[in-house]
Amino acid sequence: MSGREFFQDRYKQLGWQLKEVTLRQAIRLNNANSKGKNLIDRLSALGVQLEKIPFLESGYWVVDSKVSAGATAEYLLGLYSVQEAAAQIPVSLFSDLGGKKVLDASAAPGGKTTQLADLMDNTGAIVALDVDKRRIVALSNHLERCHVANTAVYMLDARRAPTLGMKFDRILVDAPCSGNFAADKNWFKNRTIKDVERNAGVQREMLTKAVECLTDNGEIVYSTCSLEPEEDELNMDWAIRALDLEIQPVDCIGQDGLTKVFGKLLDPTVARCRRFWPDQTQGFFAAKLKRRQSA
Template sequence: MQENYKKIFEIGVSKEARDLALKYGYLPYMIERYINIFGSLHETIEFLESVEHGLRKSIRCNTLVASDCRVLEERLERRGIIVDRILQLPHGYWVIDGEEKIGHTSEYIYGYYYIQGPGSMTVSYVLDPPKNSVVADLASAPGGKTTHIAQLMNNTGAILSVDKSPARAKALKANIQRMRVENTVVLVEDILRLRDLNGAFEKVLLDAPCSGEGLLPFKAERKRSMTMLEIKRAHELQVRLAKKAVELVREGGILLYATCSIGVEENELVLRELLEDREDIEILPTRWRGQGEPGITEYMDVNLGSELKRCMRLYPHKHKTEGFFLCLVKRK
């Protein structure tokens, strides 16, 4: 890590940040970061208020089981569950009524749908895996994105779905079976220990392990769950994982780096270090149907590079999604 990047982790906390942290129940350093991310107290408060209000539950219709999603709508309505299309997500639905039932239906058991946030759904659409392609999904459990990728590929081609945790891989395998996925092999392994797969994949998804602070609308405990030191350690691992992920991409192929975090430390700074490590990659414009704020190019008086504005950020107060970061990287 370059010396000037270290100041990003040496954050001072203002009185305004302390006051907001006390009011909303956060660790103060987190609020200071949000003030720097959004550039104003006004938008920071908008974000914090949106977290307090939470998000509706949402589901993804699985066309590997329900070839016509209107059939799913009708079946759920008969059970007292009312859903409404998420306009920008072809298979996404808000749960308008009956949220408490959504994980306890026969349709859920038989794989008609997956309970998934809209930001998480957006990831697979942005990856845009072609049919009959060869794709890797790294750190993939519990399988929301693996099963979505398989759906978009209509069970053609091949997916390698990797997770190092045997317990999480068990849930991954269960969801692959439940969602009727047939084109996926699960590998229980540390990504950093993968061998003989360099250049093997047309598209690679790295939904990197992260602080998960983008999930604040669902998980209030994230307000106080990580110190700045832990975020620094997460960043260091993310850089190592991103470097490994690029190696798995064939020439001309695509890596999608994503996290359910809005922290610059876990996102743009990771991409900055990746760009400095390799000359054979470039950032591609990353948006989905007009959605997404540009990536952050300057933070804590550190210039991260103008190309990072091509990355994509999602926020609850602007896009009604959980917080997410997505960035397409092409290997030349």
């Protein structure tokens, strides 16, 4: 069960008509490094035309550019990062990051890790995990380029995070997922429903282990760039029941999470999740979770 028609039909059942989108390149200012440096004017002088992304604090779309946005001196000095607009959302859902102990469970190549460090103004501490050596090298380069000072990196599967013996106030589970067609032109050719189901299983294991590492009043942000409800709303519905988590309301653009998926009714609080069908951004899904508070 795969192919464009198969997935197109699924999206239609979920209330969305598939349409082609052209993604715009986006950047995120690293505020700790770029403060007082007139970065927008400097980039403009280089021929990089930017447009503020209205739903992001520090995000800009690259409208036009005479140079590669990923190869300017300002980029190499860590004043900004190239990061897709939707990918900038999950980290922004955490409340009060300053001074906190944070786990980035699947960190490489580090766009969200450096965003966390920036929002924390390099206070507190981040533990960043990934399993792939090559990706960890990219993560380390990213941390060095952005002058991040509060992060420790381990080559460790997020499903083994409890072996660290640490508790965290904030946990980002930006889970490895099936991706979406807007970010991968061969997506329909390469993906099957079996991949989606396998990934959903891994994501549940990651969430389970993340909860074991969470402090009592801690927050988890779960995100994927998958459009498939098995990896998104169905996993959240499962987490409410199996992990005793509550989905928190968030002030964020995007559509409400689906509460009826292929005829199955989900917990009504799944609507608090944010779903992004490809349009202004790539496809994306994000939710903020806390332990259920006893009455």
